[in-house]
Amino acid sequence: MVSISLRNVCLDYPLYGAYDYSLKRRLIGHLIREPGEMRIIRAIDNVTIEAAAGARIGLAGPNGSGKSTLLRLIAGVYPPSSGSVAIQGNVVPLLGLNAGVNLDFVAEDNIALLLRISGRKPSRSVIDDIWAFTELETRMQRLPLRMFSSGMLMRVLFATATAFPADILLLDEWLSVVDEHFAEKAQERLLHLVSQAAIVIIASHDQPLLRRTCTSIINLDHGRIASTVTVEPPATHSFELREKRA
Amino acid sequence: MHHTSHSPRRPSVLHIFKIYYPDLFGGTLTVIRDICASLKDAFASAALVCSESAEPRDIVVNDVQVERVHSFGNLLSLPAAPTYPWRLWRKIAEHDLLVLHAPFPLADLVFAFGFGRNRPLVVHWHADIVSHAGLRWFIEPLMRRTLRRAKAIIVSDHVLVDNTPLLREFEDKCHVVPFGIDTTGYDWPKIEPHHVNDRGRLVLACGRLVPYKGFDVLIRAAAAHNFEVWIIGEGTERPRLEQLIQELGLGERVRLLGSVNDCERIKLMCLTDVFVMPSVTNAETFGLVQLEAMAAGRPVVNTALDTAVPRVARHGMEAITVPPGDAEKLGEAIDTLVRDPERRRRMGLAARTRALSRYSATSFREGMETVYRDAVTASCKEPASAAAPPQAAGWLDTVRIAATLAWSDMRHRYVRSLLGPFWMSLQMAIVVAVLGSVIGQMTNVDVLSRLPMLALSMTAWTFINSVVLDATTALQNSASLIRDRALPPVIFLLQCTFRQGLFALHNACVPLLLWLVLSPHDLSHALAALPGLLLFVACTFALSLVLGALATRYRDLKPIIESTLMLAFLASPVIWSSDMINHRSTVMRLNPLTHLFAVWREPLVGGHVDPVSIVYVLITLALLVFASVLTLVHLRKAAFWI
Numbered sequence: 025m026v027s028i029s030l031r032n033v034c035l036d037y038p039l040y041g042a043y044d045y046s047l048k049r050r051l052i053g054h055l056i057r058e059p060g061e062m063r064i065i066r067a068i069d070n071v072t073i074e075a076a077a078g079a080r081i082g083l084a085g086p087n088g089s090g091k092s093t094l095l096r097l098i099a100g101v102y103p104p105s106s107g108s109v110a111i112q113g114n115v116v117p118l119l120g121l122n123a124g125v126n127l128d129f130v131a132e133d134n135i136a137l138l139l140r141i142s143g144r145k146p147s148r149s150v151i152d153d154i155w156a157f158t159e160l161e162t163r164m165q166r167l168p169l170r171m172f173s174s175g176m177l178m179r180v181l182f183a184t185a186t187a188f189p190a191d192i193l194l195l196d197e198w199l200s201v202v203d204e205h206f207a208e209k210a211q212e213r214l215l216h217l218v219s220q221a222a223i224v225i226i227a228s229h230d231q232p233l234l235r236r237t238c239t240s241i242i243n244l245d246h247g248r249i250a251s252t253v254t255v256e257p258p259a260t261h262s263f264e265l266r267e268k269r270a
Numbered sequence: 271m272h273h274t275s276h277s278p279r280r281p282s283v284l285h286i287f288k289i290y291y292p293d294l295f296g297g298t299l300t301v302i303r304d305i306c307a308s309l310k311d312a313f314a315s316a317a318l319v320c321s322e323s324a325e326p327r328d329i330v331v332n333d334v335q336v337e338r339v340h341s342f343g344n345l346l347s348l349p350a351a352p353t354y355p356w357r358l359w360r361k362i363a364e365h366d367l368l369v370l371h372a373p374f375p376l377a378d379l380v381f382a383f384g385f386g387r388n389r390p391l392v393v394h395w396h397a398d399i400v401s402h403a404g405l406r407w408f409i410e411p412l413m414r415r416t417l418r419r420a421k422a423i424i425v426s427d428h429v430l431v432d433n434t435p436l437l438r439e440f441e442d443k444c445h446v447v448p449f450g451i452d453t454t455g456y457d458w459p460k461i462e463p464h465h466v467n468d469r470g471r472l473v474l475a476c477g478r479l480v481p482y483k484g485f486d487v488l489i490r491a492a493a494a495h496n497f498e499v500w501i502i503g504e505g506t507e508r509p510r511l512e513q514l515i516q517e518l519g520l521g522e523r524v525r526l527l528g529s530v531n532d533c534e535r536i537k538l539m540c541l542t543d544v545f546v547m548p549s550v551t552n553a554e555t556f557g558l559v560q561l562e563a564m565a566a567g568r569p570v571v572n573t574a575l576d577t578a579v580p581r582v583a584r585h586g587m588e589a590i591t592v593p594p595g596d597a598e599k600l601g602e603a604i605d606t607l608v609r610d611p612e613r614r615r616r617m618g619l620a621a622r623t624r625a626l627s628r629y630s631a632t633s634f635r636e637g638m639e640t641v642y643r644d645a646v647t648a649s650c651k652e653p654a655s656a657a658a659p660p661q662a663a664g665w666l667d668t669v670r671i672a673a674t675l676a677w678s679d680m681r682h683r684y685v686r687s688l689l690g691p692f693w694m695s696l697q698m699a700i701v702v703a704v705l706g707s708v709i710g711q712m713t714n715v716d717v718l719s720r721l722p723m724l725a726l727s728m729t730a731w732t733f734i735n736s737v738v739l740d741a742t743t744a745l746q747n748s749a750s751l752i753r754d755r756a757l758p759p760v761i762f763l764l765q766c767t768f769r770q771g772l773f774a775l776h777n778a779c780v781p782l783l784l785w786l787v788l789s790p791h792d793l794s795h796a797l798a799a800l801p802g803l804l805l806f807v808a809c810t811f812a813l814s815l816v817l818g819a820l821a822t823r824y825r826d827l828k829p830i831i832e833s834t835l836m837l838a839f840l841a842s843p844v845i846w847s848s849d850m851i852n853h854r855s856t857v858m859r860l861n862p863l864t865h866l867f868a869v870w871r872e873p874l875v876g877g878h879v880d881p882v883s884i885v886y887v888l889i890t891l892a893l894l895v896f897a898s899v900l901t902l903v904h905l906r907k908a909a910f911w912i
Binding site: 037038040045046047048049050096099100101102103115117119120122123124126128129133137140141142143168 | 667670671674675678681685686750751752753754756757820823824825826827906
């Protein structure tokens with residue numbers, strides 16, 4: 025059973041200044057009894073979220089309101105300072121696409137490496153499928169990523185990241201792929217991925233997008249849940265989508 | 271997946287207990303035997319038990335496949351069978367359902383460590399641990415883990431759940447299935463002629479002769495009254511009981527009958543006037559024998575334990591209940607019944623009725639079958655839970671990802687370069703050549719014969735040096751993977767060791783070539799050096815883990831580590847060997863690196879490792895492992911540091 029349960033979760037984010045990184049400074053601080061003040065901001069403040077399979081949650085809020093931090097906390101990057109986090113299901117965080125890319129490697133090897141990092145076995149057919157989606161020439165598979173234009177690189181990374189369905193999908197901003205023709209295709213694939221995942225959490229500034237895709241929208245402000253909006257039943261939204269695509 | 275409901279094959283059940291027929295007879299074994307016999311249409315039963323006998327390991331008892339693991343005797347009421355956990359682990363995969371008859375800590379050991387996770391487990395709770403209660407602190411956590419993992423817990427009466435704190439934690443999993451017995455053997459008409467014994471003073475007790483059964487209390491009670499006591503059963507207490515009988519001069523009236531077969535026992539049950547259950551501790555949870563006596567229409571005298579004992583035969587209805595261990599009260603209660611044939615008849619009838627209606631074999635079978643079936647089907651339905659959450663299954667994935675990353679790092683060296691990491695080997699060869707000639711000039715030793723060892727030491731040093739240096743920057747270099755892909759930071763520290771390990775293998779071709787050319791080839795020495803080399807690598811990894819994390823948290827540590835490594839290189843016998851200089855150099859003896867090199871270098875040249883070195887290295891490793899564990903705890907916060 026896939027579920028996310030955050031209960032009264034707080035996260036104190038330590039802000040390390042140049043001096044806080046210094047052991048010498050810290051030891052001397054102890055000696056002269058001047059306890060180095062660590063600046064801490066409460067990035068997540070008493071957040072409670074319960075999500076069962078089928079939930080599509082949008083996170084909205086101004087910059088620095090804790091959207092990305094909350095996603096990272098759910099992904100397990102940051103441990104909560106207090107409260108309990110219980111997550112059932114395999115979490116796929118798509119927070120940054122170019123993590124783990126080695127530009128010197130040929131495209132094929134990069135795809136294989138990225139798949140392995142996410143725990144998948146890169147078989148020939150899987151790589152070919154991913155490549156087919158990028159619509160790039162087959163011979164480019166053997167070229168180092170360094171030679172790719174940024175748009176092409178984006179295609180490869182996007183295709184790789186979205187190749188496998190996830191139980192819990194965490195998206196920081198809707199992945200956008202520049203080139204117009206491909207953007208449409210990418211959009212479609214992402215929607216498909218979202219529809220397959222049991223739980224999706226999207227952080228975005230784009231309110232219309234959140235309204236289209238999500239069942240509920242959580243507005244964050246300074247790490248607190250300012251309001252939770254339930255979006256009208258998904259029947260209308262799928263209709264809307266079809267309209268848009270037509 | 272086993273889709274048991276579709277296949278004609280009966281699901282197989284493995285009963286896990288310490289002992290089985292024919293090595294012993296007793297209440298718990300009767301229960302297991304009855305379960306196997308009554309469920310044989312629905313389940314194929316097998317048992318894995320211990321046995322002291324040297325007889326064949328695999329036997330068949332009443333259609334049940336019994337594997338007996340050799341035991342060297344009993345230790346603290348437990349069979350000393352060191353291979354049992356291993357055998358259990360091997361057997362788990364062959365069965366669809368595991369039934370643990372608790373308490374049996376030897377099996378808890380297997381389940382507590384998470385083996386057999388993919389098979390449903392039902393725990394049949396026969397009794398709590400009462401003897402050797404001093405070991406509770408050790409065994410209870412194991413039992414708790416087993417119970418947590420169990421699909422269902424079967425108890426014979428709800429009072430056990432109420433009175434056992436451990437069971438109360440898992441109350442929602444507990445199913446009450448009262449034992450039942452097949453009453454056909456105790457048929458009413460057959461009993462009628464003897465129904466009221468004219469002598470009116472035969473008292474029967476039955477059970478293994480072990481302390482908790484309280485037979486000594488019964489014997490003492492007999493001393494003050496004028497009834498005859500027969501005790502069925504065998505066990506370690508026999509000499510003591512015999513002595514007690516002799517001391518009290520009861521040889522005439524108290525008899526230890528020893529083991530008696532089922533048929534004979536039923537006959538005796540039907541013959542007797544009063545049946546006594548004098549058990550003194552909560553190890554007696556139910557008292558199956560009193561149920562047999564009830565089925566035979568006998569009045570019972572039992573003890574007020576916190577278990578089901580006084581609830582199976584209730585005070586004033588089917589039994590007289592007395593405080594456990596109180597010989598006087600016990601004697602009085604028996605005497606009351608002996609003197610009052612009418613009351614005996616009335617209680618006997620009530621007992622018989624209760625045994626037939628409340629504790630029938632049919633309801634027992636149905637209860638057990640339901641629990642077993644639910645456990646098997648429930649485990650078929652939840653394939654997802656078998657794939658544990660990522661954190662739990664983690665470490666294998668961690669190693670796999672680290673290895674993948676290290677492998678790709680190594681391949682990266684071959685990109686745009688044919689020689690790849692062999693450039694470093696080449697450099698190493700040059701360093702070794704130069705150093706060798708310099709050392710040859712400084713000391714008058716034979717340089718050529720020392721070259722392979724010099725090269726190997728340099729390789730090892732390069733390994734430890736670069737692992738630690740890499741580790742200090744590894745986390746920062748992989749910040750995006752940690753923060754955006756949520757990979758555990760420890761992967762990247764492990765990656766350093768793996769990567770440098772691969773490079774060291776490249777470098778090792780220099781000493782290997784020198785060794786092939788210059789030294790007599792003795793493979794056994796190389797094998798003898800392997801354990802030491804493993805210690806070396808383990809220490810290196812632990813060190814890199816600790817320093818890597820520290821250097822990420824405190825950035826000013828990196829230059830300190832760099833200069834310390836330089837110093838360590840000069841102060842350790844890497845390019846020189848200990849016999850070149852004064853042996854008693856304190857710095858050298860205190861330097862852990864000296865010993866860390868000695869544990870594998872000495873065996874390699876055919877020498878013996880100084881025990882001091884081994885102790886030194888093991889202590890170092892223990893400290894490093896301890897520090898690593900602390901580091902791993904703090905590494906959860908690594909995302910804040912990068």
